[in-house]
Amino acid sequence: MIKPQARLLQGNEAIVYGALAAGCNFFAGYPITPSSEIMELMSRELPIRGDVFIQMEDEIASLGACIGASLAGRKAMTATSGPGFSLMQENFGYACMAEVPVVVVNVMRAGPSTGMPTNVAQGDVQQARWGTHGDHPSIVLCPSTVAECYELTVTAFNHAERFRTPVVLLSDEMVAHTREKVVLPNPEDVEVIDRRRPTVPPDWYVPYKADGSLIPQLADLGDGYRYHVTGLTHDERGFPTRRLDEVPQFYTRLFAKISRQFHYLENVKDYHLDDCELLIIAYGCSARSARAAVRLGRERGMKIGLLQLLSLWPFPRRPVSEALDGKIAALVPELNLGQVRREVLRVNDGRTTVIGLNKLDGTMITPEEILTRLRMMK
Amino acid sequence: MSIPSTQMVVYEWLRHDKKFPHVWCPGCGLGILLGALVRALAGSGLTKDQVVLVSGIGCAGRLPVYVDVGSIHTTHGRALTFATGIKLSKPELTVVVVMGDGDAMAIGGNHLIHAARRNLDLVAIVVNNQTFGMTGGQFSPTTPMGAKATTALYGHIEPEFDISAVCTTAGASFVARSTVYHVDRLERLLLQAIHKQGFSVVEVMSPCFTNFGRQNLMASHVVMMKQLKKQGIPVERWQKMNESQRKDSFPLGVLVDRDLPTYLESYREVCKKAAKLRSEGKI
Numbered sequence: 001m002i003k004p005q006a007r008l009l010q011g012n013e014a015i016v017y018g019a020l021a022a023g024c025n026f027f028a029g030y031p032i033t034p035s036s037e038i039m040e041l042m043s044r045e046l047p048i049r050g051d052v053f054i055q056m057e058d059e060i061a062s063l064g065a066c067i068g069a070s071l072a073g074r075k076a077m078t079a080t081s082g083p084g085f086s087l088m089q090e091n092f093g094y095a096c097m098a099e100v101p102v103v104v105v106n107v108m109r110a111g112p113s114t115g116m117p118t119n120v121a122q123g124d125v126q127q128a129r130w131g132t133h134g135d136h137p138s139i140v141l142c143p144s145t146v147a148e149c150y151e152l153t154v155t156a157f158n159h160a161e162r163f164r165t166p167v168v169l170l171s172d173e174m175v176a177h178t179r180e181k182v183v184l185p186n187p188e189d190v191e192v193i194d195r196r197r198p199t200v201p202p203d204w205y206v207p208y209k210a211d212g213s214l215i216p217q218l219a220d221l222g223d224g225y226r227y228h229v230t231g232l233t234h235d236e237r238g239f240p241t242r243r244l245d246e247v248p249q250f251y252t253r254l255f256a257k258i259s260r261q262f263h264y265l266e267n268v269k270d271y272h273l274d275d276c277e278l279l280i281i282a283y284g285c286s287a288r289s290a291r292a293a294v295r296l297g298r299e300r301g302m303k304i305g306l307l308q309l310l311s312l313w314p315f316p317r318r319p320v321s322e323a324l325d326g327k328i329a330a331l332v333p334e335l336n337l338g339q340v341r342r343e344v345l346r347v348n349d350g351r352t353t354v355i356g357l358n359k360l361d362g363t364m365i366t367p368e369e370i371l372t373r374l375r376m377m378k
Numbered sequence: 379m380s381i382p383s384t385q386m387v388v389y390e391w392l393r394h395d396k397k398f399p400h401v402w403c404p405g406c407g408l409g410i411l412l413g414a415l416v417r418a419l420a421g422s423g424l425t426k427d428q429v430v431l432v433s434g435i436g437c438a439g440r441l442p443v444y445v446d447v448g449s450i451h452t453t454h455g456r457a458l459t460f461a462t463g464i465k466l467s468k469p470e471l472t473v474v475v476v477m478g479d480g481d482a483m484a485i486g487g488n489h490l491i492h493a494a495r496r497n498l499d500l501v502a503i504v505v506n507n508q509t510f511g512m513t514g515g516q517f518s519p520t521t522p523m524g525a526k527a528t529t530a531l532y533g534h535i536e537p538e539f540d541i542s543a544v545c546t547t548a549g550a551s552f553v554a555r556s557t558v559y560h561v562d563r564l565e566r567l568l569l570q571a572i573h574k575q576g577f578s579v580v581e582v583m584s585p586c587f588t589n590f591g592r593q594n595l596m597a598s599h600v601v602m603m604k605q606l607k608k609q610g611i612p613v614e615r616w617q618k619m620n621e622s623q624r625k626d627s628f629p630l631g632v633l634v635d636r637d638l639p640t641y642l643e644s645y646r647e648v649c650k651k652a653a654k655l656r657s658e659g660k661i
Contacts, residue, residue, distance in 0.1 A: 026467060044661060047645075047652035052466045057492040061459040064452065064489075068432075068463025071450065072471070076463070094453050221448040221464060222471045224427050228443050230451035239396060239443065240451075 006183050011149040011175040012037035012079075014182060015105055016045065018153030019077050021190040024103070025051035026074035028065035030058050030084060033118040034173040035107040038079040059084035063091040066102045070095075071229060073220030075157060079105035081173075082115065082124060085131070092166055093132030094231045096254070099208070099216065101160035101167075101195055103153070108172040108284075110335075110362045119362025120173040122284055125339040128168045129313045135251070137258040139265060140168040140313040144287040146180040152267075152310060158193040159265070163258055164215050170312060172335075174285035174364060198225060208250075209236040214257035258314065267311035268319045272298065276305025278374050279323055279330040281344055283309040286333045286365050293370035304374060315343045324348050329377040333357040333365045353377065384417075391416040391426065393446045401440050405591075405599025407558035407584030411505060412441055414561055415474070418568035419445075422472075430473045432461040434486060436512045437586075438478035438505040455486030458493045461500050469642050472572060474501040480510045483519040483539050494548035494577050498641040501571045502579045504541050507586035515589030526593045541581045546634050551576025553634040557583040557606040560630055570632065576640045583610065583628070 009017070015038055019027075027046055029039040039055065046053040052069065056062045059080050066076035080088065085106040095102050108124045110116035124131075128140045139159050143149045153169055160167040198205045198217040207227040210216045219225030228238040233250055235241040258265070271294050273279070282290035287308045297304040307323040309316060324330055324344075330352055332341040341356040348354050357373045359365050402408045419429060431442035435454035442449035448471075452460045457475045465473045482490050482504045493500065509527060510516040517527035519539045527534055546553050552574040556564035564582060571578035585591060585602035596602050609627045611619070616629035655661045 026463070028463065044652070047649045048656045048661075050649050050653070052645075054462070054466060056459065056462070057488055060456060061462070061489055061492070064456040064459025065463035065466070067452075068450070068460035069467040070463075071460075072464045072467035074463075074467045090453055091456065220468075221430050221450075222427060222468050226426060226446055226448050228449045228451070230443070231453060232451065237395060 006181050008179055009146050009182055010037065010177055010179045011143065011146050011171060012107070012177070013041055014146045014149035015079070015153045015169065015171065016041040017184055018150040019103070019157065020045060021185075021187045021192075022154040022157035023075045023192050023194070024077050024157065025049070026066065026069040026076040027052070027078065028054045028056050028062040028069070028076070029078050030056055030062050030080065032059075032081045032084045034109055034176050035079045035081045035105060037176070038105060059087040060091060063088045063095075063102070063104065067091060067095050067098075067100050070100050070102050071221050073223070075101070075161070077103040077105065079107065081107045081109050081118070082111040083113070085124060085127065089131040093134060093136060095166040096132065096136040097231050098229050099164040099218070099254075101164055101218075103156045103160050103167050103169060105169045105171060107176045108170065110360070116362045118173050120285055120335060120364060121360070121362065122172055122286065122335040123339070124170065125312060125336065128170050137165065137255050138168065138313045139163065139165060139258065140170050140311070141267065142170045142283045142310060142312050143175055144284050144308065145175070146178065147182045148310065149175065150182065150184060154190055154192070155267070158191070161195040162193050162215070164195065164218060165258065170284070172284050174288070202226070206236050207238045208234060210253060210257070214253050214260070262314050263318070265311055265314055266316040266319055268316055269308040269310065270323065271306040271308070273305040273307065273323060275303055277303040277328045278305070278377060279327045280304065280306045280370065281309065281320065281323070281330055281332045281340070282306060282334070283312060283340065286335060289365050289367050289370060290333060292367035293374075296367055297371050297374065302371070302374065309340070312340070315347070317347050320344060320347045324352055327352050329353040329355065331355055331357055331370065331373055331377065333370055335359050335365065387416050387420045391420055391446055392444055396444055398444075400444060402437060403588040405585065405587040405602070406437065407507065407582070408437055408441060408505065410558040410561055411503070411564070411582055411584065412444060414565040415503070415568055416445060418565050418572060421569055422572050424472055424572070428470070428472055430464055430471050431476065432457045432464065432473060433476040434478070434481035436478040436481050436510070438476050438481065441476045455481050455484070455489065457481070458486065458489040458500070458502065462493065462498055465498055465500055466642070469499070472501070474503065474572070476503045476505065478511070479504060479506045479508065479520040479541065480518040483541060483544070487519070491544065491548040494545045494550040494579070496641045497549055497551055497577045497638050499575055500577055502577065503568070503582060504579065505582045505584050506541060507584045507590060509586050509590040511586045511589045515593055528593070542579065542633050545579040549577075549638065550579050550634065551636055551638050551640070552578035552632070554579070554632045555581040555583070555628065556630055557610045558585070559603050559606040560610055563630060567632065574635070576638055
């Protein structure tokens with residue numbers, strides 16, 4: 001069993017232990033580097049507990065099986081990388097539409113297409129937001145250390161269960177394969193949120209009728225609540241509808257159940273923001289370089305600070321906006337051509353200079369590269 | 379097995395709060411299948427809470443919504459993957475999957491062969507109307523060579539899939555075929571499939587007059603039903619026929635019924651082994 005002791009783990013392994021602590025009892029996946037260690041460790045751990053592990057025929061099937069399992073009451077997860085994440089988008093939209101809790105781990109590698117297997121990249125940020133067709137809300141979390149892999153996986157399950165929606169954990173090759181010392185908490189000490197299940201008699205259950213939380217209660221298949229689930233726009237009973245007095249209300253609730261809790265979903269960490277003049281906004285593996293850059297820069301007398309984004313979507317507008325206030329300039333280092341910088345620019349709205357530091361060669365941005373860029377800004 | 383009256387079956391197994399009429403065209407075979415399926419379920423001894431119906435996209439995908447069980451209308455071709463997740467999560471449920479030929483053999487072909495190979499205890503009903511009906515009569519993997527389709531105006535040039543043969547080769551425990559004309563046989567085969575351990579496939583030949591028949595100069599859906607009556611030969615008789623007699627016809631009945639290890643049986647063994655190794659501190 002997992003005891004609260006220091007362990008040497010890689011990011012992918014920490015995701016598995018986080019998932020198990022959050023109550024994950026179903027995993028379906030398909031091999032793809034750099035995420036395969038997640039599936040391999042799941043295939044070892046879940047059968048021991050009598051829970052379900054299955055390797056499916058592709059990533060489409062993997063997410064399909066997870067959605068089915070979740071409707072049957074399980075806490076389900078799948079893990080993949082770029083090409084597989086692209087294949088999952090159709091069923092991801094289904095989970096949004098039918099409001100099925102599920103966790104999808106995407107360990108980013110350089111794309112598009114097969115790209116550079118398997119060098120590090122952060123090119124899937126906007127895909128994680130907009131990948132499936134049609135308007136839909138998204139919750140996306142992004143770890144930068146092994147410890148954060150564990151913590152954010154627990155958070156991902158909790159958000160999925162609480163909001164009845166698919167949640168993406170956006171890791172990357174560097175975080176996935178880095179080994180670090182971590183102290184895992186006792187599983188009993190981990191705060192775990194479960195979906196709300198109906199308590200009313202089956203005759204009274206209206207599957208998509210929400211109370212003030214805007215999040216309907218979800219019954220397990222086979223528990224006596226016989227209801228319909230569909231990817232079509234549906235009424236409160238779950239039946240297909242195109243009525244003008246039902247469809248807009250449905251979409252409004254789908255967004256509002258998440259947008260009204262933006263504040264709850266914001267997750268950032270700040271380093272030396274109090275007296276900083278030059279701000280770095282970073283996430284994932286680039287936040288590791290940014291932390292080192294802050295430390296080195298401070299030693300050299302530069303007033304640098306870092307705002308690390310752990311939740312990427314909904315975009316944490318408020319903390320980003322507050323951090324931008326009064327800064328000379330802000331730098332967004334990322335392993336893509338500016339997918340988060342464009343969001344920062346929208347929040348910034350012309351207040352300060354926002355520039356990027358972008359790389360697509362499959363290697364990390366170094367702390368020195370960040371410092372060099374910041375010196376040019378000053 | 380006693381067959382309950384139609385009214386009692388309809389009252390018990392169809393949803394009272396679902397707005398009828400159904401979506402299917404006049405002359406479609408899906409209503410007949412719906413009837414046969416609920417009669418088979420009613421005769422199976424299962425309660426409504428023990429059954430889950432899963433479907434993909436297309437005309438056949440609209441079937442589960444009318445039945446008063448847990449019903450999941452999934453994405454195109456992916457019904458078997460959702461069903462796999464449900465069955466593994468709650469093995470005590472009877473999971474019945476309804477797909478069309480495009481759903482099961484085109485976009486979902488990979489899932490069908492792997493589900494058959496895995497031999498998980500699911501019932502897969504594949505409604506074969508030889509066309510993509512809902513999208514307007516494009517050719518499907520089971521459209522006969524030479525037939526017309528809205529994407530084969532000059533005649534279809536690809537050979538067709540034999541759904542039952544594919545599932546047999548892939549490793550299904552039970553494979554059967556009927557038509558919606560042979561409705562009593564269909565009902566019996568569905569009941570057998572429900573009770574069979576392992577992956578069970580029932581291929582149901584069904585007419586689509588609106589989008590296949592009209593393009594191929596068939597006078598009416600009645601003509602198409604008569605054609606099914608003529609083409610469907612009981613497998614016992616089919617086996618005694620020679621190649622020339624078999625032309626333009628297909629066998630009906632149980633094509634394969636074999637006992638193979640099912641996925642769940644094997645997985646339970648894996649769990650026992652894993653737990654033992656952990657308790658001994660070996661993993």
